[in-house]
Amino acid sequence: MATRFLFNEALWGELSVRIPKAKAHAAVAYLGSGGSSLLPLKKGDRLVVDMSLRAVRSGTTDPREVRKLLRRGVEVFSRGSLHAKFFIIGKSLIAGSSNISKHAQNVLDEAAIVTDDPAAVRRASITFEQLCSEPVRKDYLQKCLNEYRPPKFVPNPAGARTKKKKVVAAKLWLVGGLQYRGLPDSENEAIERVVKKTKKKLLAFERSEVDYSHYPKPPRFFKQLREGDWLVVCVGDGSGFDVYPPARFLGIDKYRRAGGKQRYLLLYEAPTDADSVRWSVFRKHVPAGVLPAQAKKPRTAPITSDAEADTILRLWDTRARFKGRKP
Numbered sequence: 001m002a003t004r005f006l007f008n009e010a011l012w013g014e015l016s017v018r019i020p021k022a023k024a025h026a027a028v029a030y031l032g033s034g035g036s037s038l039l040p041l042k043k044g045d046r047l048v049v050d051m052s053l054r055a056v057r058s059g060t061t062d063p064r065e066v067r068k069l070l071r072r073g074v075e076v077f078s079r080g081s082l083h084a085k086f087f088i089i090g091k092s093l094i095a096g097s098s099n100i101s102k103h104a105q106n107v108l109d110e111a112a113i114v115t116d117d118p119a120a121v122r123r124a125s126i127t128f129e130q131l132c133s134e135p136v137r138k139d140y141l142q143k144c145l146n147e148y149r150p151p152k153f154v155p156n157p158a159g160a161r162t163k164k165k166k167v168v169a170a171k172l173w174l175v176g177g178l179q180y181r182g183l184p185d186s187e188n189e190a191i192e193r194v195v196k197k198t199k200k201k202l203l204a205f206e207r208s209e210v211d212y213s214h215y216p217k218p219p220r221f222f223k224q225l226r227e228g229d230w231l232v233v234c235v236g237d238g239s240g241f242d243v244y245p246p247a248r249f250l251g252i253d254k255y256r257r258a259g260g261k262q263r264y265l266l267l268y269e270a271p272t273d274a275d276s277v278r279w280s281v282f283r284k285h286v287p288a289g290v291l292p293a294q295a296k297k298p299r300t301a302p303i304t305s306d307a308e309a310d311t312i313l314r315l316w317d318t319r320a321r322f323k324g325r326k327p
Helices: 009-021 053-058 063-072 102-106 118-131 138-147 185-201 220-224 279-284 306-313
Strands: 003-007 024-028 046-049 075-078 085-089 092-096 111-115 172-179 208-215 230-236 241-243 247-256 262-271 301-303
Touching (some): 009 092, 009 111, 024 118, 046 063, 046 118, 063 075, 063 138, 185 208, 185 247, 185 262, 230 262
Parallel strands (some): 024 046, 172 230
Antiparallel strands (some): 024 085, 085 092, 208 262, 247 262
């Protein structure tokens, strides 16, 4: 039995990957703008949604999106009291906070749990069957289309700035924008202190070491890293880029250098015998679509889909040797 926590893009990635491959039943309170694309249900799948006139008139459920699903052959049921959000996909269950809309995907922070616990899947399936009591028929759909009003979002007060960026939760990060560049000998002592302190976090003492990348100022993605995330570090040498095997993120530290400025260190647990591979070779082994903006050179970016992250992690074996390399 496996259970995982999903957050933001990881949740949407799981839905988009899993639903096309297996029979799916979805119970979602509200289906808003773009919902039929975000929830790729197909013929034979079923959806329960709050498609009451109250929800339609307030714009929280868009009957136009429901119509698209019905045309695909999806069975749709309405339940005015529904506030649950769960998805039974094959032998797995995803249960969480998210309604299905572009607003939920692009603005809100959403979370869920995915599990293949048979007891949980069975109980959810029984509950789902009990919810499927009011099928959306042609005449009611037309009434909802006539009654629908797009949602109105209240603007912020004049001068207020309350919009925040969504939190990015990623199992794996590609770290680019780096070049091979040594540091002055005068900084060795400060670096050794940081490395010594960080060694306490190593999990595989005999097979790994503390490695680091250095920055003159902290880049934005530092704030989004979580201890334990995987990093695939890519370093340029003037003629191309070396891609190093997955390393476990240990933390961020800094020290004062000459002139009173700070030096920032991205610290990670790297295999002792790291086997790098050139970027051109690495790209050939990554499925299309996983690195959409990484064509010519690596850029720092999160791999928010767990499935895509696992695909990259599996390119190296347990000894950190690249599997695609010819013997």
